[in-house]
Amino acid sequence: MSVFSFWEEQRKNVTRSYLLIFFFVILMGGFGFLIDYFFETGPWFTVVFLGVALIQVLVGVLSGPSLVLSSVGARPINPLDPEHKQLENIINEMGIASGLKPLPKIYYIPGEKSINAFATGLKSENAYICVTEGLLEALNREETQGVIAHELSHIYNKDMLYMTLLSAILGAVVIIQVMAFRGAWLVARTGGGRSRRDSSGCAYAIVFLIVVGLLATIFAFLGRILLFAVSRQREYLADAKAAEFTRNPQGLASALRKIALTAGKVQNASIATAHLFISDPLKRKVNEKEGFFANLFSTHPPIYKRIARLEGKSPEQVLMELEQ
Amino acid sequence: MIALWIVLGLIVLILIWGIATYNGFMVLKRRIENAWAQIDVQLKRRYDLIPNLVNSVKGYMKYEQETLNKVVDARAKAVSAQTIPDKIQAEGALTQALRGLLAVVENYPDLKASEEVSTLMEELRNTENLISFARQFYNDNVMTYNTKLSIFPANVVGNMFAFKPATFWEIAAAEEREAPKVDLTKL
Numbered sequence: 001m002s003v004f005s006f007w008e009e010q011r012k013n014v015t016r017s018y019l020l021i022f023f024f025v026i027l028m029g030g031f032g033f034l035i036d037y038f039f040e041t042g043p044w045f046t047v048v049f050l051g052v053a054l055i056q057v058l059v060g061v062l063s064g065p066s067l068v069l070s071s072v073g074a075r076p077i078n079p080l081d082p083e084h085k086q087l088e089n090i091i092n093e094m095g096i097a098s099g100l101k102p103l104p105k106i107y108y109i110p111g112e113k114s115i116n117a118f119a120t121g122l123k124s125e126n127a128y129i130c131v132t133e134g135l136l137e138a139l140n141r142e143e144t145q146g147v148i149a150h151e152l153s154h155i156y157n158k159d160m161l162y163m164t165l166l167s168a169i170l171g172a173v174v175i176i177q178v179m180a181f182r183g184a185w186l187v188a189r190t191g192g193g194r195s196r197r198d199s200s201g202c203a204y205a206i207v208f209l210i211v212v213g214l215l216a217t218i219f220a221f222l223g224r225i226l227l228f229a230v231s232r233q234r235e236y237l238a239d240a241k242a243a244e245f246t247r248n249p250q251g252l253a254s255a256l257r258k259i260a261l262t263a264g265k266v267q268n269a270s271i272a273t274a275h276l277f278i279s280d281p282l283k284r285k286v287n288e289k290e291g292f293f294a295n296l297f298s299t300h301p302p303i304y305k306r307i308a309r310l311e312g313k314s315p316e317q318v319l320m321e322l323e324q
Numbered sequence: 325m326i327a328l329w330i331v332l333g334l335i336v337l338i339l340i341w342g343i344a345t346y347n348g349f350m351v352l353k354r355r356i357e358n359a360w361a362q363i364d365v366q367l368k369r370r371y372d373l374i375p376n377l378v379n380s381v382k383g384y385m386k387y388e389q390e391t392l393n394k395v396v397d398a399r400a401k402a403v404s405a406q407t408i409p410d411k412i413q414a415e416g417a418l419t420q421a422l423r424g425l426l427a428v429v430e431n432y433p434d435l436k437a438s439e440e441v442s443t444l445m446e447e448l449r450n451t452e453n454l455i456s457f458a459r460q461f462y463n464d465n466v467m468t469y470n471t472k473l474s475i476f477p478a479n480v481v482g483n484m485f486a487f488k489p490a491t492f493w494e495i496a497a498a499e500e501r502e503a504p505k506v507d508l509t510k511l
Contacts, residue, residue, distance in 0.1 A: 141449070
């Protein structure tokens with residue numbers, strides 16, 4: 001496979017991701033506009049939605065990687081340990097290969113026996129790559145190099161920024177959904193005790209809030225599907241980029257094979273952090289299945305498809321090899 | 325009058341484009357120089373590492389004197405190389421000699437067990453990778469620069485300011501491409 005095909009793959013992925021984000025923003029705008037249009041509420045809903053979205057984005061951007069790192073129990077590596085020293089060397093190598101400066105800091109999850117890794121941080125000045133202890137034990141130098149290149153690509157491509165913005169917007173929709181249903185319930189409870197005169201106004205407000213809530217539910221659902229789609233595209237892109245950096249697609253492919261054949265889940269990973277990892281840390285069945293629903297709801301592409309792309313084989317053949 | 329303005333506007337646009345293109349070439353040229361300097365840093369690191377490595381494995385590898393001598397000779401040649409083609413040639417030979425040493429060390433369990441040696445070996449492997457990735461990064465940048473320099477209309481600006489195509493760091497010695505062979509009959 002030539003170098004150029006990696007670049008092509010990457011460009012295609014970037015375009016697709018931009019399109020997805022564009023689509024998401026249109027959806028959000030459309031949501032605010034729909035409410036304002038049908039209920040003649042002026043610009044108020046748009047303003048409130050934007051305010052909620054802004055707060056979400058700020059919280060996402062400001063809370064930073066330390067929260068994620070502490071939630072999985074990660075610690076800085078110790079360069080005196082030969083295995084950790086090797087990891088540090090590999091990161092330096094990938095820094096030279098990618099030209100990325102400054103390099104991310106390296107953490108590991110002690111006692112975590114599954115094979116996995118993730119990157120976090122919106123800017124390379126404040127980025128972290130974290131691996132499990134199991135990864136250090138199970139993977140050889142070339143395989144580790146492939147995984148680190150994959151994680152570095154996420155930072156290089158500013159994937160965390162896209163993902164954080166997307167999940168912030170999604171969070172905003174969920175907040176609106178909850179607020180609307182709570183509001184409807186509140187009006188129903190307090191409004192019931194008042195005089196007959198107000199009851200039609202009350203009913204109107206309840207119907208209005210329920211409609212808003214239902215709309216938000218639909219948009220949260222669509223938004224989640226989009227978020228997953230972006231997440232999957234980003235994984236393919238990081239694989240392609242890792243192959244470009246290392247010029248050794250086999251290293252990452254072989255690491256993915258080892259990951260596919262081990263069963264362990266990452267103990268402290270949650271749904272909130274799952275999309276960060278190189279392969280689904282929860283080992284959810286949906287991520288390895290094919291079909292319409294599996295395609296919509298998985299954070300990661302099926303691992304055999306990723307291996308197939310890296311090795312230039314057909315997915316069916318890789319699946320057969322893995323099942324042996 | 326309108327025609328004059330159109331002509332003036334076109335001249336300004338072309339000037340702006342010319343300046344932007346010129347700056348683009350300068351940025352790429354600096355990046356190439358920087359990448360070259362990075363290779364140099366790694367090569368020096370390798371020169372410093374080799375004497376330590378040779379000293380620490382010498383005791384274990386009495387029957388591999390030839391492999392060790394090859395490394396020491398290749399290092400001396402690389403350090404003294406003056407011109408860039410000579411340098412590229414000598415570094416290629418050194419890389420080849422070191423790969424031979426790495427492959428031989430795999431056959432000495434005592435050696436691999438020694439913490440000092442395994443630390444040095446990891447350092448060597450790291451340095452070898454840093455050199456090849458630095459070279460890869462350098463060559464990628466040279467390719468971008470040379471491509472831009474040869475494509476119309478940017479090449480007009482390039483020729484006007486006499487930008488020269490940069491040289492790729494080719495892998496000079498053919499044997500450097502080959503996987504190192506290990507002679508198992510000696511053991």
